[in-house]
């Protein structure tokens with residue numbers, strides 16, 4: 001009895017030690033980034049040779065942050081990224097989950113072939129289609145505040161539309177939906193629900209876990225966009241955060257400012273992640289359905 | 292009001308024929324049970340009536356409306372699933388009222404209907420709970436409540452009791468019976484359990500391999516099974532079958548016998564001649580002490596209190612099961628003779644079809 005308790009206590013301690021070690025591996029770069037953003041460049045470079053790199057010691061100030069705002073339109077970049085990312089995540093999750101719903105719950109000719117084709121696109125790297133896609137969007141029409149225009153370059157929608165249909169998101173939803181009991185859908189059909197009502201009032205409310213997962217993955221992918229926005233935005237007005245990072249590597253590189261900028265643009269990701277994590281846990285608690 | 296008519300209904304999944312031409316009429320207010328072994332197509336047939344499966348061929352009439360192409364929600368049916376299929380994110384109240392909410396029923400009317408259903412099913416105190424907080428029996432009630440508020444012409448049940456434990460199953464069986472009397476609605480009920488079928492049904496439809504074997508009241512199926520399948524499927528213990536040879540035929544009488552069985556004249560009519568091989572069916576409960584027709588060694592005795600089940604090994608390697616009086620004192624290994632009344636025996640021809648009973 002005493003032996004097993006001691007042994008289990010030991011194994012708990014080991015487990016925690018391991019978890020702490022793993023957490024540190026992930027946390028240290030972030031601590032380093034934030035601490036460095038508070039230090040002048042000379043001290044920053046000197047501290048990298050010691051543990052001071054992770055400590056708020058020496059000449060601490062917010063100067064780098066002010067400098068970063070002077071060097072680049074940081075607020076604009078963050079605004080652009082959040083706008084493009086949130087619209088894409090919302091629209092993409094909505095449409096991809098509906099596509100998945102139809103792949104799983106509706107019977108239509110060629111369904112399985114189409115699904116296989118969609119999944120197959122997962123293996124195509126974006127770089128291979130970047131140039132053709134650029135040529136395509138350059139010739140597409142758009143109706144906006146300026147009436148009918150041709151060519152999508154230097155807009156928000158050129159950063160949004162190509163990313164809405166997403167095989168990975170569809171795949172995640174398909175996998176989740178397949179595991180849901182089919183008779184829920186049938187019960188709802190008998191209760192008089194239209195297909196859209198089945199989707200919106202029965203399936204979506206019990207899909208919290210997959211929505212959270214897909215949203216986080218999509219958010220990160222969109223927020224980290226670099227190559228595509230660099231190709232399609234020549235004007236500063238539409239550029240997102242990752243493209244904005246270039247501003248800090250022109251002429252003289254100020255590492256403190258780079259760190260300040262990175263700290264700033266990491267914030268939205270953290271906020272989004274924490275919010276979703278709470279929603280995720282709440283959804284499991286209320287429906288008893290795990291991801 | 293709404294009865295049902297199935298006319299030559301077929302169902303195939305790809306190349307596999309699952310339902311092979313079912314004809315059936317269900318009167319308004321009838322409690323009909325589809326019974327058969329697992330995989331025989333009961334659920335498929337029920338789901339076609341519900342509109343959850345396409346009908347490959349044939350006609351489905353609900354009331355006086357041809358319903359082959361009608362959406363499930365427009366068929367005036369309600370269905371209770373084996374898994375209950377409750378919406379996990381809704382309370383029992385919302386589950387029961389979901390159909391009414393979708394139909395935009397005014398709030399007060401909806402509330403009244405939900406509370407009425409809850410009252411009938413004695414689950415008023417459960418309405419605020421979510422399915423995860425309910426036991427199996429309670430979920431079952433909610434699922435039935437959801438069907439009741441739709442005020443359907445036809446209730447459909449797919450093995451609704453098979454996830455419950457034995458005691459609860461018996462209670463719910465009686466409640467369903469009572470519910471049927473109170474509501475007076477048509478009910479179609481699927482089960483693989485012949486006891487459930489016998490106890491609930493006005494009319495039993497025995498299915499096997501996608502074909503209707505027999506339609507009739509529980510007593511008709513018990514006393515006059517149409518073929519060997521029905522004979523052995525209905526009734527417990529299973530009907531005893533003995534291979535016999537025709538010795539003699541007279542008007543309305545066929546005399547049969549075998550190594551096991553002393554010749555006996557059975558009142559039956561059929562195109563048979565001396566020398567033909569038939570199968571004799573005898574219910575365990577029709578075997579009695581004191582006859583001389585069948586003699587063998589007692590291989591097993593099961594005392595249930597109200598009756599004693601005896602396994603009897605007879606000549607030719609056959610085994611018979613007899614249900615005898617509870618107080619019978621019989622020892623394993625002893626020798627025993629049993630008799631039966633000829634009019635209780637049923638003869639089946641070589642194709643398994645029952646010969647007609649001769650009225651004497």
Ligand SMILES: Nc1ncnc2c1ncn2[C@@H]1O[C@H](COP(=O)(O)OP(=O)(O)O)[C@@H](O)[C@H]1O
Pocket residue numbers: 304309327328329330331332333334335336
């Ligand atoms: N969607 C389906 N696709 C292919 N075969 C099916 C499908 N549903 C049922 N079946 C087959 O049809 C037969 C009858 O099934 P079912 O009606 O569920 O039987 P029961 O309810 O009598 O146990 C089974 O052999 C089953 O495998």
Ligand SMILES: [Mg+2]
Pocket residue numbers: 333334335450
């Ligand atoms: Mg079934």
